[in-house]
Amino acid sequence: MLRNSLLTTLVLAVVFSIANVNRATAQNWPEVTKADWELTDDPANPGASAIILYREVDTDDKNAFTNTFYRIKVLKDEGKKYADVEIPFYKGSSRIQDIRARTLHPNGQTTDFDGTVYEREVVKARGVKYLAKTFTLPDVQTGSIIEYSYTERWDKIEDWVFRSPDAAFIFSQFSPMFAERWMVQDDLFTKRAHFSFKPLPFALGWTWANLQGQGQPASHKGLVEYDATNVPGFKAEDYIPPEESLKGRVEFYYIFKEAPKNAKDTKWYWQDLADKRAKDVEQFIGKDKSFTKAVDFVGEDSDSPEVKLRRIYTRVQQIRNLSYEPEKTEKEEKRQKIAENNSASEVVKHGFGWGNEINEVFVGMARAAGFDAAMVYVAPRNARFFNPSLLDWSQLSAEIVVVHLNGKDRYFDPASKFCPYGLIPWEEDTTTGFRLDKDGAAEVKVPPGASSDTVISRKGTVELNEEGGAKGSFELSFTGQDALERRRANRDRDEAGRRKALEDELKQSSPSGTTVEVGDMTGWDKPDEPLKVRYTVETEGTMQLGVNRLLFPAVPFPGEVKYFFQSASRSLPVYITYPYEELDDLTLALPKSMRVESVPSAKNNQTGFGDYSLSIENHGTSVHILRHFTMQEGLVPAQYYPQLRGFLATVRQADETRLVFRSDSSAHVGGDR
Known part of the structure; x- marks a missing residue:
């Protein structure tokens, strides 16, 4: 949390750099070449929906502006989504101006954008939020080329800052003088990109990462330039570290003080x-x-x-x-x-x-x-x-x-x-x-925090009927990070908005055809208490086996399965942001005409990624289920992904193991099996 608007600007400007600040709000659009029109696929990723033909960046720190230009070719129908443009910015820190856009068609016609530019909030992974100017380019079809440019401006730095490195050093502690960041790698394959940076009159340093096969920036007469060609698109995967730390990039910083002669690091x-x-x-x-x-x-x-x-x-x-x-x-x-x-x-x-x-x-x-x-x-x-x-x-x-x-x-x-x-x-x-x-x-x-700090606890009763339908009444309790995340996400909503948000969350993790209704909610504004929710779940039927048998999952109506992975392989690390635990204490009640035939044996699995235990007690006309799942925090390298995926697959398999019930008088009563 920051003391004044300058400090707030500092943090927001750091996050803003995710926006891929670019160049070229020129009066004339750069020429579209014959090769651009003939390009029909992404050479690094055949079958891609679109590619960036050209991207240009020009930042002038002294005059406080950055120009941006994108030229994107739509290769498949799926790529038409890139007609919806988002330009991220932070209100109060910067202004987006001079937006120009057009659609070029293969037949030589051009459609200029003259529609409305909107402003809305964009929510990214892990709670990162920002505003964006949004608009939609007209008449975009497969084979079209879309272009847009804009200028981002911010307040100029006062002249006294430039009088000496000491003055600039003091100022830099309270305001955005972090220089520039080029996010060279985009989500799409980039055929060609040009970046330039006119820094303030101070010594400049830079670092670069994940730009294999590309050159390095070159400085000449106060201007730093960089050209990149055939940059692969960034392929995001579920639950990865922050993309900004994974993408190819160049980051600049001002040097207000020389390193000591004996310094071996920073x-x-x-x-x-x-x-x-x-x-x-x-x-x-x-x-x-x-x-x-x-x-x-x-x-x-x-x-x-x-x-x-x-x-x-x-x-x-x-x-x-x-x-x-x-x-x-x-x-x-x-x-x-x-x-x-x-x-x-x-x-x-x-x-x-x-x-x-x-x-x-x-x-x-x-x-x-x-x-x-x-x-x-x-x-x-x-x-x-x-x-x-x-x-x-x-x-x-x-x-x-x-x-x-x-x-x-x-x-x-x-x-x-x-x-x-x-x-x-x-x-x-x-x-x-x-x-x-x-x-x-x-x-x-x-x-790191402890898994016991963040516990999702669910206690309830599920009643089965003869047709295999089920109705459950639950109390769900969140503590620690899970409570904090939900309170922060819903702090500006009223009770109705919070109830809807929870219902949507529960419906998303429930089987198709399930009815979810949220009742009492407590603890929204009391951080030292658990966030508690009472809700009911109802479904019409379950799987049947034969004439007199019914099957039902060992853990009915589970919540969201975090960190579940379908892909058998992976190229990026898995990022588990915080440890947590799930506790289930459930009773499954049968109708009078039914008895328990069999229940799964107890499960207990301990690994370096987490722990899992499941016990099911057979009481003849009811079943008592106790489940405890722990997930540890950490950065899991891609080479260990199969082991992590295997552990989570056993968790899901155990949750879905079937209980067997009979409706005739020969049903097995009492004792586990």
């Missing part, structure tokens, strides 16, 4: 900048005594440290968090009397603050109550992975708090809305960070 940069940031943070937090009165509420001396810290956490979460409010104009801020906070104590006094300010208040209060606490700047892993070779402080775009409690370091993020005590959002753990305190900065590795 640790000096991160340490130096973290030490400077630590001074700013400590100055904002202030002395412990400034919070002496503010922590009178923590309790008696006889209360445990855990109890005291939890009270501080609850108090801090009550501060109005400006980071979750719509951006305000200067007049609105004055009307609402939103003053700038110059210290953590002023945050308490005013009753509002930005996310990082709220976390700094937590540090100050914890220290005043006798705890060893500090801020930690971390690199969130939902949009990209930390790259220490890219000297760009904006990678550390999230702030959490570390408190030494009961002999070990614990991590907290009270500024994250709906985040309960003892948990931090999954994207902020298992990553690199820097602890900032009175003694300077120190690199830390934030540990």
